[in-house]
Amino acid sequence: MILSDSQILEEIKKGNILIEPFDENCLGTNSYDVHLGRYLAVYENEVLDARSHNQIKTFEIPDEGFVMQPNKLYLGVTKEYTETLYHVPVLEGKSSVGRLGINASAGKGDVGYCNTWTLEISVSQPVRIYKGMPIGQMIYFNVEGEIRNYYHLKENAKYSSPSVKPVESMLWKNKF
Secondary structure: OEOOHHHHHHHHHHOOEEEEOOOHHHEOOOOEEEEEEEEEEEEOOOOOOOOOOOOEEEEEOOOOOEEEOOOOOEEEEEOOEEEEOOEEEEEEEOHHHHOOOEEEEOEEOOOOOEEOOEEEEEEOOOEEEOOOOEEEEEEEEEOOOOOOOOHHHOOOOOOOOOOOOOOOOOHHHOOO
16 A cells, blocks of 8 residues: 555654655655755766676766766666655656656665665656756555564665765675
């Protein structure tokens, strides 16, 4: 079950959901609009290796915006820091953004995820983007049953270090 606007507000009041900064105008019927932070990153190597630590180059989005190019993966970050202690958070792209040819996703977070969200962004044609623009929607699902292992308490959590910048893939930490 997806939380409604009134349920999201209630969970914020209880301290079960934190969104910083929070603006009630960004609260939709069953979602919360999140915004692009001020940093983007691109991978340094043209060919990425799933078993290797692929380094990124981070840069700040200028006030006049930045033109994203097709066939390039960009990593962005949300302006918002979130904590979700009893619900499953999911960040998906906004339809209005998708209609500009921007595909921005971050997927599902685990219960206990406490951080900004790194976004995987690609475009179908050149598009100028701006820091602070709406980029996605956060939705919250109820979780049933007892939670035994919160993400922020896991020793092997790969994305738990607080960051205001995009974070590269940590898949290389998996053993395969």
